[in-house]
Amino acid sequence: MQDKASTLKYQLRSLEKIPVKVWHDPREGSVHLARSIALAIRQKQQDGEKIVLGLATGSSPIQVYAELVRLHREEGLSFKNVVSFNLDEYYPMQPEAQQSYVRFMREYLFDHVDIDPKNIHIPDGAVPMEEVETWCERYEKLIDQHGGIDIQLLGIGRTGHIGFNEPGSWEDSKTRLVRLDGLTRRDAVKDFNSEEEVPYRAITMGIGSIMKAHSIYLMAWGSHKALILREAVEGPVTPSVPATFLQRHSNVKVYADVAACEELTRIKTPWLVGMCNWDEDLVCKAVVWLSLKTGKPILKLTEEDYSENNLSDLTIEYDDAYNINIRIFNRLQHTITGWPGGKPNADDSNRPERAKPAKKRVIIFSPHPDDDVISMGGTFLRLVEQGHEVHVAYQTSGNIAVHDYDARRFMEFVQEFTQATGAGSEHIQTLYQTVMQSLDNKRAQETDIEEVRKIKGYIRRGEARAGARFCGLSDDRIHFLDMPFYETGRTRKKPIGEEDVRIIADLMEKVKPHQVYAAGDLADPHGTHRVCLDAIFEAFRQLADRPWMTDCWLWLYRGAWHEWSIDEIEMAVPISPKQLERKRRAIFMHQSQKDQPPFPGSDDREFWQRAEQRNRDTARIYRTLGLAEYEAMEAFRRWKF
Numbered sequence: 301m302q303d304k305a306s307t308l309k310y311q312l313r314s315l316e317k318i319p320v321k322v323w324h325d326p327r328e329g330s331v332h333l334a335r336s337i338a339l340a341i342r343q344k345q346q347d348g349e350k351i352v353l354g355l356a357t358g359s360s361p362i363q364v365y366a367e368l369v370r371l372h373r374e375e376g377l378s379f380k381n382v383v384s385f386n387l388d389e390y391y392p393m394q395p396e397a398q399q400s401y402v403r404f405m406r407e408y409l410f411d412h413v414d415i416d417p418k419n420i421h422i423p424d425g426a427v428p429m430e431e432v433e434t435w436c437e438r439y440e441k442l443i444d445q446h447g448g449i450d451i452q453l454l455g456i457g458r459t460g461h462i463g464f465n466e467p468g469s470w471e472d473s474k475t476r477l478v479r480l481d482g483l484t485r486r487d488a489v490k491d492f493n494s495e496e497e498v499p500y501r502a503i504t505m506g507i508g509s510i511m512k513a514h515s516i517y518l519m520a521w522g523s524h525k526a527l528i529l530r531e532a533v534e535g536p537v538t539p540s541v542p543a544t545f546l547q548r549h550s551n552v553k554v555y556a557d558v559a560a561c562e563e564l565t566r567i568k569t570p571w572l573v574g575m576c577n578w579d580e581d582l583v584c585k586a587v588v589w590l591s592l593k594t595g596k597p598i599l600k601l602t603e604e605d606y607s608e609n610n611l612s613d614l615t616i617e618y619d620d621a622y623n624i625n626i627r628i629f630n631r632l633q634h635t636i637t638g639w640p641g642g643k644p645n646a647d648d649s650n651r652p653e654r655a656k657p658a659k660k661r662v663i664i665f666s667p668h669p670d671d672d673v674i675s676m677g678g679t680f681l682r683l684v685e686q687g688h689e690v691h692v693a694y695q696t697s698g699n700i701a702v703h704d705y706d707a708r709r710f711m712e713f714v715q716e717f718t719q720a721t722g723a724g725s726e727h728i729q730t731l732y733q734t735v736m737q738s739l740d741n742k743r744a745q746e747t748d749i750e751e752v753r754k755i756k757g758y759i760r761r762g763e764a765r766a767g768a769r770f771c772g773l774s775d776d777r778i779h780f781l782d783m784p785f786y787e788t789g790r791t792r793k794k795p796i797g798e799e800d801v802r803i804i805a806d807l808m809e810k811v812k813p814h815q816v817y818a819a820g821d822l823a824d825p826h827g828t829h830r831v832c833l834d835a836i837f838e839a840f841r842q843l844a845d846r847p848w849m850t851d852c853w854l855w856l857y858r859g860a861w862h863e864w865s866i867d868e869i870e871m872a873v874p875i876s877p878k879q880l881e882r883k884r885r886a887i888f889m890h891q892s893q894k895d896q897p898p899f900p901g902s903d904d905r906e907f908w909q910r911a912e913q914r915n916r917d918t919a920r921i922y923r924t925l926g927l928a929e930y931e932a933m934e935a936f937r938r939w940k941f
């Protein structure tokens with residue numbers, strides 16, 4: 301046993317060139333990291349010394365900062381001996397601008413702890429261009445004068461950047477002005493109004509500056525980091541992935557959640573690393589992998605295929621290849637159903653859903669007003685057609701994702717209509733002027749006034765109503781929850797609060813659903829989808845003792861960017877060509893999100909195109925595995941508490 305464990309460790313070390321600590325979720329890892337930092341701060345305090353922290357911004361460290369603030373408030377952690385150096389800042393950027401890292405650090409950390417403002421250092425995005433070089437040299441020297449950085453926090457960009465050291469950065473680079481990669485700028489759109497407003501440049505500490513830190517923690521949370529994390533940890537050291545330089549640091553650790561680790565060999569294909577504890581899920585994962593790798597349908601896999609691909613363990617355990625093949629084939633076959641609400645009067649022992657009750661009460665939670673039709677439009681249509689009592693609940697208003705010109709167009713319509721009919725025209729006239737003036741004078745990156753936000757929210761409501769009605773719902777089953785965490789008028793949201801959870805729990809209490817559908821996105825832990833999911837999880841916990849809850853199943857669909865892997869799918873709902881066309885029409889009802897929505901993410905395709913591609917891909921993979929051939933498929937995973 302001892303030997304096996306040490307062989308595994310050895311194999312892992314030769315594969316993962318940076319030690320990775322995998323956490324169940326971002327919160328757990330962040331809390332642990334914050335406590336390690338707190339311990340180091342206290343130790344230095346005891347010795348009467350200062351501690352130098354290298355700090356990052358972006359979504360990765362937010363929960364670490366939240367825990368540090370809590371430790372300060374509730375457990376007396378003082379920051380009096382802390383000196384901080386931030387990694388980077390956009391250039392140009394005024395410190396008081398909403399997107400500045402100065403503001404970020406104040407909002408998430410500095411304003412809530414007792415750090416001496418003199419000890420805070422953040423690259424200055426407002427220095428005149430001709431002074432930038434000297435400024436950067438001074439920053440670098442200042443870090444050295446403080447004895448270097450004790451603990452450096454890092455996030456990782458999808459380009460593999462650390463700080464803003466984009467691909468092509470040299471290992472000994474110092475603090476300097478850099479150009480941002482196109483992908484980094486697109487990822488930053490979520491903090492700006494549009495891509496045009498994202499600065500092209502930034503001032504960043506160099507790789508060399510980072511590598512001088514005594515200890516380094518690289519955080520990666522969410523499945524959108526999975527591919528780049530694998531490159532950083534397992535790939536060769538190369539300037540094309542700057543984070544790989546960390547492999548040469550002697551005291552660096554990766555803190556990542558399961559979702560960010562899903563591409564690491566030890567999780568994706570553990571049989572390539574060493575012995576596995578085979579359970580049914582892992583066998584399924586291995587067989588799907590083997591079938592796709594060899595290009596053979598599952599039922600045609602042979603003993604040789606298994607043994608040539610490190611899977612002979614499996615054939616030994618199950619006697620022969622055919623036994624495993626048939627078992628996994630059946631398992632996948634049983635995920636397919638055209639009856640997402642359960643097939644009435646059918647034997648349901650091998651079906652994803654219960655036959656009874658034949659007519660179910662269903663709530664589809666949609667984080668934004670269009671995720672319902674984008675991610676599960678085909679299933680939505682089927683549930684209604686099959687006679688279930690379907691409710692749809694739009695969790696947030698989605699108001700920041702509407703272009704100004706659409707708000708203007710709708711306001712003009714109201715004003716002209718009121719003028720023509722004469723009803724209540726005075727009030728409308730004032731509103732019209734307020735709105736138009738605010739849009740005329742709106743500066744780049746400025747938050748909309750409340751009236752404009754309302755109009756934008758109503759635009760999305762109208763579209764959502766049209767989409768849900770198209771799917772066959774009556775108005776009393778369409779719910780707008782307007783969860784308060786979202787209502788900042790900015791991309792940066794408030795933390796989830798009691799009210800957010802209460803709103804979800806109230807609706808569930810009212811409907812008493814047999815089925816709940818929710819967006820199960822594990823990408824971007826601070827994104828709206830994740831927060832909306834956390835609120836649903838919390839509502840489930842709070843309602844756990846209600847008798848109707850024993851009959852309530854939670855099905856998770858994935859948002860526009862990501863799909864469940866085949867071995868994770870527990871219900872696959874086929875979509876015919878005709879149904880796919882209807883789904884597309886339902887998505888088209890969301891006109892403000894068509895062509896070029898304000899926050900398209902890093903994908904140039906429109907939402908309907910992404911959805912169709914994804915649903916077709918799922919059907920194609922099922923076919924490749926040797927199962928039935930459908931036009932498209934929507935996929936779900938059941939969440940068991």
Ligand code: F6R
Nearest residue numbers: 356357358359360455456457463
């Ligand atoms: C931020 C920084 C960047 C981010 C990286 C990941 O100060 O230097 O390297 O850490 O872009 O961003 P998030 O954490 O938002 O995914």
